[in-house]
Amino acid sequence: MGLQDNKADTARRQKYVVTRRLDRIFLELYKIYAFHVRFFKEVFVPPYEFKEVVRQCYEVGVRSLPLISLTGFIIGIVFTNQSRPSLAEFGASSWLPSLVSIAIVRALAPLVTAIIAAGRVGSNIGAELGSMRVTEQIDAMEVSATNPFNFLVVTRVLATTFMVPALAMYTIFVALMGAYLNVSQNELTSFTTYITQVFEAITFLDIFSSIIKTFIFGFTIGMVGCYKGYYSSKGTEGVGKAANSSVVTAMFMVFIEELLALQVINLFRAM
Amino acid sequence: MNTAENKRSIMVGIFVLIAIVIFVIGILTLGGQQKRFIESITVSTIFEDVEGLKIGNNVWFSGVKIGTVKEINFYGESQVQVVMNIEEEAQKYIRQNSKARISSESLIGNKIIEIFGGTPAAEQVQDGDMLASEANLNTDDIMKTLQENNKNLATITGNFSEISNRLVRGEGTVGTLLTDSTLAQDFKSMVASLESTSQNAVRASRDLSRFTNKLNTQGSLADNLLTDTTIFNRLEQSMVQLEQATQSATQMAQNLQQASSKFNNENNAVGVLLNDQQFANQLQRTMQNLETSSQKFDQNMEALQSNILFRGFFRKREKEQQEAAEEAQEQLEEQQQPIQDNQ
Helix, strand or coil, rough: CCCHHHHHHHHHHHHHHCCCCHHHHHHHHHHHHHHHHHHHHHHCCCCCCHHHHHHHHHHHHHHCHHHHHHHHHHHHHHHHHHHHHHHHHCCCCHHHHHHHHHHHHHHHHHHHHHHHHHHHHHHHHHHHHHHHHHCHHHHHHHCCCHHHHHHHHHHHHHHHHHHHHHHHHHHHHHHHHHHHHHHHHHCCCCCCHHHHHHHHHHHHHHHHHHHHHHHHHHHHHHHHHHHHHCCCCCHHHHHHCCCHHHHHHHHHHHHHHHHHHHHHHHHHCCC | CCCCHHHHHHHHHHHHHHHHHHHHHHHHHHEEEEEEEECCCEEEECCCCCCCCCCEEEEEECCCCEEEEEEEEECCCEEEEEEEEHHHHHHCCCECCCEEEECCCCCCEEEEEEEEECCCCCCCCCCEHHHHHCCCCHHHHHHHHHHHHHHHHHHHHHHHHHHHHHHCCCCHHHHHHCHHHHHHHHHHHHHHHHHHHHHHHHHHHHHHHHHHHHHHCCCCCHHHHHHHHHHHHHHHHHHHHHHHHHHHHHHHHHHHHHHHHHCCCCHHHHHHHHHHHHHHHHHHHHHHHHHHHHHHHHHHHHHHHHCCCCCHHHHHHHHHHHHHHHHHHHHHHHHHHHHHHCC
């Protein structure tokens, strides 16, 4: 018995480099790395799928606009309303526009846009590509000499990368308008004063850092959704898993990136 | 390209365009607000302490934002050089002798640089100029002063508390005044006395008023003195004469003083008589000699009267004197006789 156990252990060690779980993690990391490398290779290589990019932009950007706008508007009103008591304690209610603009431009608008996009677009991409993988449509495309990566992944990632910043712009605008509605009702602040105070509080660094962040968020949402869908398996169960995993991973990655971006931006702000 | 694709492309184009427009408007508004797109000059100043001033903080002149802080660098051993961007429009209002100080937008607001002062005689500030700085009271100093005031206030309130306690206990003059009923009675009587005194004062003032009315009565001395110009002129003349008399008296006194001063000198006869001791001695001896001589002269005269040659003369004169006396007696009696007859 003991001899047989020893043989089995030896065979297992020979099968896995470290352990089964660690090997899987490293393999997954390599696949992610290879996926990114392939994307950057494919993005500059013809044929360029402009029509598909536009279609995806429509799906990601235009179709998401109502949801994003409504969310942004509500965020503006709610955040202003919730911030008022804290400022009113110091008799500083007049600083609400400044506070709201900093919060919306620096953090709320990019994050809310990215989370909504991750929930709506990320899951959509994961499910779409997952079902294509499960139904072997991707394999069929490869067989028919169509580059499925270029057509499915590159177009979607490009669409999310460029549409999320645009959506963030809308979110900033709509959220600030929502905040103005609340401020003008309660503090009777004029629109000119409100706009003056909003732009007095923020800097170019705030705007540009937000835009750059949303590019990164969009890229992440696209890449995570495509990766999870492209490599999904296990039939119809895998489709649901890919969709779910796309949303969870994309949101988690967005928050991690937000944290890292904050550190980098603070470095620039201190300079 | 079919219609659906066309529609999608147009929608995406509009979507992206609006997003870009929002972005551009935001950038332009922010740039306009922060005066990034207008011409500016650079002015610097040196502070001992910038109190947490940051790059991008505002620069104010007369309460108006005219620029931003561009650079903050260490200067010398421990000083700090602050470089500011100032709008060209505001350049003409800032003079080379203007000063800069660290201030804040509000009680808890951002730090700012406030440019103030400057005289019209001085030239306007130029690009690269350095303004003088003025140290300002920082929050720590204010808090220290407030702390000091708080301590003083605590001491004062403590003292007031002690005073009120003593008042309640009836200690001290005021406390006794508040609590002692005897003193209250005394106070009442004092007030009554004061009332009586005031009544007397009223009476006195009434009498005084009556007296002044009498003084003003026409024909009285006081009224004449005050109103009659003839009396006044006479009085004036009298005063002039009195003044002249006084001047004469003064002159006389001066003369006397001069004379008396001469008496003290020995260059005149009276001075010699009064002051020269030697002359006095001589005079005394002379007087003694004269006395001795007169005694001897008396003796000689007595001897002469006894002399047979002069005896007749002296008898004759004695007889004439006797006759004159008798005649005078008779005349007196004659004068007294008619008076007795009348009686």
